[in-house]
Amino acid sequence: MDARRCHPRKRQRRGALVNGCWVEVKLENIGRNLNTIRSITGGAKVIAVVKANAYGHGLIPVARYLQDKADMLAVARLEEAVKLREAGIETPILNLFPVLPDEVEPVVDHRITQSVDDLKSALELSRCAVDRGREVKVHLKVDTGMMRTGVWYPEAVGMAAKLSEMNGIKVEGIFTHFSSADDPDPGFTLTQLERFHEVLEGLRRVGICPPIIHAANSAAVMAFPKKTSFTAVRPGLMLYGVPPSSRLKGKLDLKRALTWKTRVIGLKRVKPYQPVGYGRAYKTLRPSMIATLRVGYGDGYRWHLSNCGKVLIKGEEAPVIGRICMDTLMCDVTDIKGVKVGDEAVLIGRDGDREVSPLYLAKLACTIPYDILSGIGERVRRIYK
Numbered sequence: 001m002d003a004r005r006c007h008p009r010k011r012q013r014r015g016a017l018v019n020g021c022w023v024e025v026k027l028e029n030i031g032r033n034l035n036t037i038r039s040i041t042g043g044a045k046v047i048a049v050v051k052a053n054a055y056g057h058g059l060i061p062v063a064r065y066l067q068d069k070a071d072m073l074a075v076a077r078l079e080e081a082v083k084l085r086e087a088g089i090e091t092p093i094l095n096l097f098p099v100l101p102d103e104v105e106p107v108v109d110h111r112i113t114q115s116v117d118d119l120k121s122a123l124e125l126s127r128c129a130v131d132r133g134r135e136v137k138v139h140l141k142v143d144t145g146m147m148r149t150g151v152w153y154p155e156a157v158g159m160a161a162k163l164s165e166m167n168g169i170k171v172e173g174i175f176t177h178f179s180s181a182d183d184p185d186p187g188f189t190l191t192q193l194e195r196f197h198e199v200l201e202g203l204r205r206v207g208i209c210p211p212i213i214h215a216a217n218s219a220a221v222m223a224f225p226k227k228t229s230f231t232a233v234r235p236g237l238m239l240y241g242v243p244p245s246s247r248l249k250g251k252l253d254l255k256r257a258l259t260w261k262t263r264v265i266g267l268k269r270v271k272p273y274q275p276v277g278y279g280r281a282y283k284t285l286r287p288s289m290i291a292t293l294r295v296g297y298g299d300g301y302r303w304h305l306s307n308c309g310k311v312l313i314k315g316e317e318a319p320v321i322g323r324i325c326m327d328t329l330m331c332d333v334t335d336i337k338g339v340k341v342g343d344e345a346v347l348i349g350r351d352g353d354r355e356v357s358p359l360y361l362a363k364l365a366c367t368i369p370y371d372i373l374s375g376i377g378e379r380v381r382r383i384y385k
Contacts, residue, residue: 021262021295022381023348025057027065029241029255034069036252037221037235044229047094047214049236050084051076056300056376057240057258060087061384067091072113072212074234078106085110094139094173098149104128113137113172117151122163129168138163139173139212142199144192146179153195157202164208173212174203175234181219182245189220193227219244222251242358242369249359256357259349260376264313264341265328266292277322277330282307291318291333293345298326300375301347304365311345314338315352318345348372 037046048070049055054062063073063084072092075081081093094113101124107114108128116122116138129136140160143150151159156174163171176196181189196215203209216228218238241256243249268290276282276290284290293311297303301324309320311331318331333339348356358369365372 020381021299021379022260022383023056023376024259024261024383024385025061026255026257026259026385027062028385029257030057030062030065030239031069032255033239033241033257034066034235036254037233037238040225040252041216041221041229041233042226045071045212045214045232047072047074047232047234048239049074049096049234051080051096051236052374053378055237055240055370056373058382058384059083060089061382063087063089063091071232078103078112081112082106082110085112092137096141098141108132108134108136113139115139115141115149115175116163117141117143117149117159119159119162122166122169126166126168135168135170137170137172139175140171140210142174142176142196144176144195144199145188146177146192148177150176153199156199157206157208160203160208160210161206171208171210173214173232174199174210175212175214178215178217178220178228181217181223181228182248184247186223189224193224217244219248222248237370237373240373242373244369246359246363256349258373260347260380261349262293262295262345262347264291264333264339264343264345265294267333267339267341268292278325279323282322286334288332289334289339290321291331291339291345292328293331294328295347296325296327296329298377299380300377301329302361302365302367302372302375304367305361308364309361310356310364311347312349312351312354312356313343313345315354317354 048066050063050073053059067089074094074096076096081095098117101121104124125136141150142153142156144153178189212232213230214232214234216233218235220228221233221235237244241254270284270288270290272286274284295301303324306323310317316336318333320331322330358372361372362369
């Protein structure tokens with residue numbers, strides 16, 4: 001017997017390659033997009049948002065790539081910040097959302113820059129920092145109209161004054177978040193911007209001048225780069241080469257970093273008028289060749305793409321037919337010549353002159369590209385190039 005044929009590592013590797021579902025992440029495209037952001041924001045610091053597993057691209061690898069390129073990283077969960085510190089990443093990390101009073105110890109212990117919007121949590125942060133002989137940097141979050149988190153803007157100056165008097169607390173930054181910067185009507189964004197300026201002017205009058213001031217998310221960076229940059233910007237989705245909405249598509253030369261692929265694992269000839277899949281939600285109208293792909297909603301491929309999604313096989317579009325299953329989906333490859341079991345299928349990305357983009361899938365699934373990308377599941381392998 002040939003010993004090479006039964007080598008366990010080789011057999012496992014081959015199986016993973018044949019049967020897997022994976023994304024390919026081109027890290028240098030993230031770097032190019034970051035440089036594009038710097039070129040239009042007038043020297044503002046870049047706070048690179050890596051929350052939600054870096055929008056599906058992989059938290060730790062993306063953060064490691066960005067740690068010496070971005071000025072700060074931003075997350076939405078304290079657990080994400082702790083993971084980054086445990087991975088050896090020393091870049092400043094901003095937790096964009098408040099912590100509860102009983103969650104302050106990891107903030108202090110892992111040197112996380114924490115957003116604050118209420119006195120109770122701030123007092124707990126102060127107490128913990130003093131007990132440990134440390135100083136915690138905080139960014140005051142101001143609600144100018146999002147109605148989510150943040151101190152309501154007329155109360156922000158008073159809150160900042162109280163924070164600046166707390167032992168162990170350094171007010172390093174202040175920020176707000178735009179609710180609709182990609183809206184064709186800029187009216188409400190400009191209203192939010194005016195409210196934020198009111199807060200900043202009030203702070204100046206009482207002698208509080210945080211060095212890091214930020215408001216611009218991806219949509220604002222793309223739509224209002226000069227008006228909203230302040231001393232820092234906070235790009236998320238655009239950093240990964242995807243515009244937040246179709247209205248902003250083509251406004252900047254962004255390079256998408258992610259391609260999502262799988263393989264054909266089965267082919268079946270089906271007669272006309274035969275039902276396909278769960279609920280018999282699709283019926284063939286002609287003699288058809290149906291391909292089964294190893295990807296489903298358990299991997300993050302949206303169930304709402306049932307009977308309307310498209311994949312690319314051999315550079316041609318193959319319509320998704322029937323309901324998306326947890327682990328597989330079916331597509332019609334009748335009009336694509338030479339499809340074989342094992343062929344690659346592109347779920348997001350380009351194949352030849354055809355493309356399936358996150359924006360396109362979001363439109364079909366009645367959702368947003370953030371949802372499409374951040375929903376790519378953990379069992380989907382990430383390959384970095």
